[in-house]
Amino acid sequence: MMKRINFLTIAIVAVVTLGFISCSNDDDTPPAPVNEEEVITSVIVTLTGEGDVVELESRDLDGDGPNDPVVSVNGTFQENIPYVGSVQFLNETESPAEDINEEILEEAEEHQVFFVFGGGLDGSVTYGDEDSNGNPIGLQFTLLPESASSGTLTVVLRHEPTKPNDGTLGDAGGETDVSATFQVTIE
Amino acid sequence: MKLPFMLLLALASTGAISQNCDLTLTGEIIDLHDSSTLSGATIIIAETEDAVVSNLDGSFTISGLCPGTYNVQVSHPECATRAFSFEISENTSRTFRLEHHLEELNQIIVKGSSYVTKTETLLENRIETETLESFSNASLGDALKTISGVSSLNTGNAVVKPVINGLHSSRITIVNNGVRQQDQEWGAEHAPNIDLNTAGSITVLKGASALQFSGDAIGGVVVSEPARVAIKDSLYGKTLLSAQTNGRGATFTTVLTKSFSSGFYSTVQGTLKQYGDFEAPDYVLTNTGTEERDFSVNVGINKIKYGLEGYYSYFENTLGILRASHVGGAQDQVAAINSDTPLVIRDFTYNIDVPRQEVTHHLAKLSGFVQLDNVGKLSLQYDFQQNNRFEFDVTRIDDGIPSVDLELTTHNLMLSLESDLSGKTSTKFGLVGNFQENFANPATGVRRLIPDYEQYKLAAFGIADTQLTEKLTAELGFRFDYTYMDTFKFYRTSFWEARGYDEQFPELVVEEFNNQILTNPELDFGTISATAGISYQLSKDYFLFANYSLASRAPNPSELFSEGLHHSASRIELGDLRFGPEISQKITSALQKKGSDFSFSINPYANFIEDFILIEPTGIEQTIRGNFQVWEYRQTSARLLGVDTDLQYKLTEDLHYSNQFSLVKGWDRTRDQALINMPPANLVNGITYVLPWKTPVSIGLDSNYVFEQNEFPDNNFEVFIPETDSFETVDISTPPAAYHLIGLRASTVFNIHKNNKLKLNVNVSNLFNTSYRDYLNRLRYYADDLGRNITLQLKFNY
Structure with a gap:
């Protein structure tokens, strides 16, 4: 009887050991980094009115990491001068930077850029482009600063909004892909 | 056969001298394997030739006995007849344990300790086959909720995770046919990947005392066991078909068993489920359909001295997640x-569109035992599991690539020895070796939520229980676990530095990439668990249990390594590399009254957990996508106090009443505030009436009242809304109002043929189509819970 137990014990220990040796094959090949897709790190809004250029930029190179986006506003708007604007979305974790606008244009029916005036900023936006259904996209637009004021301009990219909508975020719904707020002044 | 046996008993008996012949012998006949009661057993006292048959609850009473020594024979159609000899000097109560399905297991076990599936000193809660069948169209978590003290953490209606006495996920061990389930259970939105229909019965232990399975079950243990196969030549099976209105779908499940008197047996089982969008009272819950396909095969041989078994099960499901729950940020x-x-x-x-989960789970087991004379039962088991999880999110480019693609592979080897010393003391010793590998596919284009790791575990345990007196049983157990994790984790450089890891752990850095750092943390944890308890029979019907358990749980990969946006929760989750194990001390007691007309149990408990790991909001993070709430794991000192009660009362032979109540209070002792996500108090009442028709029809009315949780931490936060140019409070803390659901059920059985039965079940849940939301449903912010549902179920036995 004891012999049988000894044999069993040895057999089991052997199996366990073998199992572990075969499992720990020590191929410590580190995994590859994930090439993050679908990331938008940067929004660059360029507005030109009668030769004057206003540039709004927001960059968040660590994505959902702890660093806040770096926001910069260059220039001030002049009252009642229409500014022709364009929005550029980029993924700058890649080199060269990936142009997200291409993706947005490919699925233009499922995207829209919104411009929200807040804090007493007095202005309005007219869309300058449209998708295949004749609804606005918002990568091209015209901004009209209506009176001297200062406040916030928030640029929001929504995925799968209701289209057409009344131009407000509440009516559009969908999911926020980008939301960047800029402190701007109209003189 | 019977006559010589009786003669032998009569010969062996010593004459009883009559003096005061008004003594009573009461007792209970139970199955020694699982302690279920046996009705219809015949109890014969050789000396007096008194004979009685045990009641439905396995109890019997023989009165008018004189003091003396008696020989009692207990027989049951499905059991080996046994003789007992004992002295009676006062009114006596005894438990008689019989070997149910005598051919099935070895006959050498003479004592009724079946710690294979339970502990001796913790009140066991079992869900029997009949109840499980009524849940054949639902999930494991739904069925477990029929037990007091068990609630569920839901993500919608399809992802149902059991919560035992307020604790869930990694704190609950689920044992599926002897195998500890490894299915990425750390995730709050990862439901157990088990087909409920593979279970013949499910036992819930509200504590960590079942040390043969795990040492870290701070919440409790769920043991799912297949139905037993009797060793005789037979072929039998059953098929269940359930169709329901809500979800407009059906479940089909069937099982077929072939057994031979030689000991060979095999079982084949399969389940198909398909549901479309479920509905709340007022609207469709868009994208909540589910699909499931499962099958399992069991082949084995069961001889008295040895046995071998092979088991394989496949589980595959697709779960739609409420479309409206996918939000892009705090705004x-x-x-x-x-x-x-x-x-x-x-x-x-x-x-089923996005977001959705697609999970497959393979489980294979090979086990064997040999019964060694004078030593005990030696068992060896190897099991293998592979869990593949895909989570498809709403993404800007619909390319069919999942956002989460994890493959978790587990190998497990367990050796154990069960011995029976002196008929009153049983022991079980075991050794466990475990290897686990997680592979996160980088092709997702989304940073890994759970890093790649290899984990090695070694464990040793010993459990002993002993019957100190006829009425007092004591139990002791000990377990040691060693865990080693070899991990490759990519951190964002900004996080690595913000946390100060760059100064604390510079040696972990393997390589630096653009804005990421590859690290190689190698963690090891040694944890100790122990249990001690007693059970005492106070009187014929009353039993007292008291149990202390010490359980330690090593932190899981999510708690250690989370770092980034968790899309399905719309929040940034941060773990901590520096966490150590959490240690729980739980004291449980229970008073139980058994009986056919009136039974109840009261089960208070206190659980003190040091270094309890919880996740809670700590702030807001600005990203280019707007603001996200940040949830960070932290360790604290926690206390959970609670009580569960159960009551059954037979008002008349045909009218039964049942009641359940559970209450748990969780407290964060470090912060002096309530713990988040504690189940609210819950009251269940049920009445069943059997219509005394030619074919009896059982009808029932159930009421479930869920109180409003009034103890919760304030995790509300403020977010800037550009349209109104103001900050708005996001109320994610306030629990929803109390709700009351009424259910109606009816069932009847038709005997079609000698061995064929057809059972018909009709069930209506949420009869009044009440709109409600549940505190422990993660999607409660976005939609109401399920509306009325009518289920029609046919069960055919053959």
């Missing part, structure tokens, strides 16, 4: 919470 969350109805409602469909 979207404000809009979703402020809206009374989900922000996306579409027409009913069977299509």
Whole structure:
């Protein structure tokens, strides 16, 4: 009887050991980094009115990491001068930077850029482009600063909004892909 | 056969001298394997030739006995007849344990300790086959909720995770046919990947005392066991078909068993489920359809001295996640919470779009035992599991690539020895070796939520229980676990530095990439668990249990390594590399009254957990996508106090009443505030009436009242809304109001043929189509819970 137990014990220990040796094959090949897709790190809004250029930029190179986006506003708007604007979305974790606008244009029916005036900023936006259904996209637009004021301009990219909508975020719904707020002044 | 046996008993008996012949012998006949009661057993006292048959609850009473020594024979059609000899000098109560399905297991076990599936000193809660069958169209978590003290953490209606006495996920061990389930259970939105229909019975232990399975079950242990196969030549099976209105779908499940008197047996089982969008009372819950396909095969041989078994099960499901629950950030969350109805409602469909989960789980087991004379039962088991999880999110480019693609592979080897010393003391010793590998596919284009790791575990345990007196049983157990994790984790450089890891752990850095750092943390944890308890029979019907358990749980990969946006929760989750194990001390007691007309149990408990790991909001993070709430794991000192009660009362032979109540209070002792996500108090009442027709019809009315949780931490936060140019409070803390659901059920059985039975079940849940939301449903911010559902179920036995 004891012999049988000894044999069993040895057999089991052997199996366990073998199992572990075969499992720990020590191929410590580190995994590859994930090439993050679908990331938008940067929004660059360029507005030109009668030769004057206003540039709004927001960059968040660590994505959902702890660093806040770096926001910069260059220039001030002049009252009642229409500014022709364009929005550029980029993924700058890649080199060269990936142009997200291409993706947005490919699925233009499922995207829209919104411009929200807040804090007493007095202005309005007219869309300058449209998708295949004749609804606005918002990568091209015209901004009209209506009176001297200062406040916030928030640029929001929504995925799968209701289209057409009344131009407000509440009516559009969908999911926020980008939301960047800029402190701007109209003189 | 019987006559010589009786003669032998008569010969062996010593004459009883009559003096005061008004003594009573009461007793209970139970199955020594699982302690279920045996009705219809014949109890014969050789000396007096008194004979009685045990009641439905296995109890019997023989009165008018004189003091003296008696020989008692207990027989049951499905058991080996046994003789007992003992002295009676006063009114006596005894438990008689019989070997149920005598051919099935070895006959050498003479004592009724079956710690294979339970502990001796913790009140066991079992769900029997009949109840499980009524849940054949639901999930494991739904069925477990029939037990007091068990609630569920839901993500919608399809992802149902059991919560035992307020604890869930990694704190609950689920044992599926002898195998500890490894299915990425750390995730709050990862439901157990088990087909409920593989279970013949399910036992819930509200504590960590079942040390043969794990040492870290701070919440409790769920043991799912297949139905037993009797060793005789037979072929039998059953098929269940359930169709329901809500979800407009059906479940089909069937099982077929062939057994031979030689000991060979085999069982084949399969389940199919398909549901479309479920519905709340007022709207369709868009994208909540589910599909499931499972099968299992069991082949084995069971001889008295040895046995071998092979088991394989396959589980595959697709779960739609409420479309409206996918939000892009805190601003979207404000809009979703402020809206009374989900922000996306579409027409009913069977299509399951994004977001959705697709999970497959393979489980294979090979086990054997040999019965060694004078030593005990030596068992060896190897099991293998592979869990593949895909989570498809709403993404900008619909390319069919999942956002989460994890493959978890587990190998496990266990050796154990069960011995029976002196008929009163049993021991079980075991050694466990475990290897686990997680592979996160980088092709997702989304940073890994759970890093790649290899984990080695070694464990040793010993459990002993002993019957100190006829009425007092004591139990002791000890377990040691060693865990080693070799991990490759990519951190964002900004996080690595913000946390100070760059100064604390510079040696972990393997390589630096653009804005990421590859690290190689190698962690090891040694944890100790122990249990001690007693059970005492106070009187014929009353039993007292008291149990202390010490359990330690090593932190899981999510708690250690989370770092980034968790899309399905719309929040940034941060773990901590520096966490150590959490240690729980739980004291449980229970008073139980058994009986056929009136039975109850009261089960108070206190659980003190040091270094309890919880996740809670700590702030807001600005990203280019807007603001996200940050949830960080932290360790604290926690205390959970609670009580569960159960009551059954037979008002008349045909009218039964049942009641359940559970209450748990969780307290964060470090912060001096309530713990988040504690189940609210819950009251269940049920009445069953059997209509005395030619074919009896059982009808029942159930009421479930869930109280409002009034103890919760304030985790509300403020978010800037550009449209109103103001900050708005996002109320994610306030629990929903109390709700009351009424259910109705009816069932009857038709005997079609000698061995064929057809059972018909009709069930209506949420009869009044009440709109409600549940505190422990993660999607409660976005939509109401399920509306009325009518289920028609046919069960055919053959």
